[in-house]
Amino acid sequence: MGKQRKPVPGKDHLHIFGPAVLLVLLGFVLAYQFVQPAPPERIRMATGLPDGAYYLFGQAYRERLLQEGIELEILDSAGSIDNIGRLSRGEVAVALVQGGTSGNTPEEAGLRSLGSLYFEPLWVFHRRTQPVGRLTDLQGLRIAIGAEGSGTRSLALQLLADNGIAPGNSPLLETGGQAAADALLNGELDAAFFVASPLSPVVRRLLEAEQIQLLSFTRAEAYTRSHRFLSSVILPQGVIDLKRNLPQRPTILLAASANLVVRDDLHPALIGLLLQATRTVHGNGGWFEQSGQFPAPEYLVYPLSGEAERFYQYGPPLLQRYLPFWAATLVDRLKVMLLPFLALMLPLFKIMPPIYRWRMRSRIYRWYREVLTIDHLLFQPDADLEQARAALERIEHEVAHIEIPLSYAEELYDLRLHISLIQQKLERQVGEGG
Structure with missing residues (x-):
């Protein structure tokens, strides 16, 4: 036996x-095939000129994202038109874009807005020696309309054309930023257009210059009816300097809205993180915005992203409210593993x-x-x-x-x-x- x-x-x-x-x-192996890739740890953002507000705000977003382990590489650019081109070509994933600059070209079909961030006034400065009451008075003067590729140039050409001003009857110079401000202060220009936040160093410098006058748009309502992307805002008397009472009277300005625009293939988890960063930076309002007014799903350049729409309806993603970003995205990606x-x-x-x-x-x-x-x-x-x-x-x-x-x-x-x-x-x- x-x-x-x-x-x-x-x-x-x-x-x-x-x-x-x-x-x-x-079952887990099969389900893992449907798990989204992890969000990239580094993304690129196009802003604007180094002396402009776009670049400054980009740096603020960068600091906020670094706290969550995401590196935001800030690239300076000529402005909104340049930024749209970089987004369309895939050179950057995120950019700041001025309202009214969309070309609605086939290349732009893959772009989505995450919302508007703040009012971006149009500042038309002229030398006090030039009697300018409305844009038609600029005909024949030397005018800086913004650099090639900037949103300022695009808007300036539209408004000047509305008033019968064109390169044929007035010298329109494609310069902007600090160079335009220097030329205006030195008397090399008679007027200059800027689309920028009041926090822009260039704008603040010109507002405080005694030889420079800011144009008030007394016909603002007519412009906003013709160009729906524009709003009318008031620069209160004395808001710049109470002691010097600058400006000396309430000034009516036209304003576009700065948009945060992304490619539609940007990882969804980063959209919530970017919007939280913009809420931190812009949520308190400013000279022209109420507290909590921005970011907002209004005044958009492109269709609103689906992830951004959910953010405005329900707030930040639930997991991102209570967990670090890396942990929240890991849990969110692996939730499909619950299926097996x-x-x-x-x-x-x-x-x-x-x-x-x-x-x-x-x-x-x-x-x-x-x-x-x-x-x-x-x-x-x-x-x-x-x-x-x-x-x-x-x-x-x-x-x-x-x-x-x-x-x-x-x-x-x-x-x-x-x-x-x-x-x-x-x-x-x-x-x-x-």
């Missing part, structure tokens, strides 16, 4: 639960206990077939009792070495009791036959 190999409990568990574990792992858990693990939790019970009991019940066969054999007149005795001894020996959990000991001892009963019956028949 060969030596009976003892069952190995760990191996038994592997046989029972191994296929289920493999099935679940396969729900689809496989829960049913397995229900069917595996019965399978385990059946497997344990099968070690015991499988011997009953041989025991019953021997029992039936004892009723036959020509039964080989010695062979039956040997078979019972073998069964008893092997059953004694069965290893099962204590919770199934009752079934094991029932089997051993039944074997003992058959042995007693066999011994009686042997005695009677003797």
Whole structure:
């Protein structure tokens, strides 16, 4: 008789639960194919000239994103038109764009706005020696309209054309920023257009210059009716310098809105993070904005991003409110992994206990077939009792070495009791036959 190999409990568990574990792992592997890639740790943003507000705000966004482990590379540019081109070509993922500068070209179809950030006034400065009451008075004067590729140039050309001013009747110089301000202050220009935040160093410098006058748009309502992307805002008297009472009267300005624009393939998790950064930077308002007015899903250059729309409706993503950005994005990406858990693990939790019970009991019940066969054999007149005795001894020996959990000991001892009963019956028949 060969030596009976003892069952190995760990191996038994592997046989029972191994296929289920493999099935679940396969489900996780398949589900992982649908997990979104992690957001990039570095993205590029086009802003504006280094002395402009776009560049300054870009630096503020950069500091906010660095707190969450995302590096925002700030690139200076000629302005909004240049920024749109860089976005369309995929050179940058994010950019600041002035309202009214969209060309609606096929290349721009993949661009989305995350919202408007603040009012961006149009500042038309002229030398006090020039009597300018409205834009028509600029005809024939030397005018800086902004650099090539800037939103300032695009808007200035529109408004000047509305007033009959064109390169044919007035010298329009494509210069802007600090260079235009220097030329205006030095008398090399008569007027200059700027589209910028009041925080812009160039604007503040010109507002405080005694030889420079800021034009008030007394016909602002006419302009806003003709150009829906423009709004009318008031620069209050004395807001620049109360001591010097600058400006000396309330000044009406036209204003576009600065938009944060992204490519539609930007990782969705970064959209919520960018909007939180803009809320931190612009949420308190300014000279022309109320607290909490911006960022806003209005005054848009391009269609609003779906992720941004959800942000305005429900606030920041739930996970980003309570977890660090890296942890929130990890959990959000892996939520699809819950599918195999729900689809496989829960049913397995229900069917595996019965399978385990059946497997344990099968070690015991499988011997009953041989025991019953021997029992039936004892009723036959020509039964080989010695062979039956040997078979019972073998069964008893092997059953004694069965290893099962204590919770199934009752079934094991029932089997051993039944074997003992058959042995007693066999011994009686042997005695009677003797």
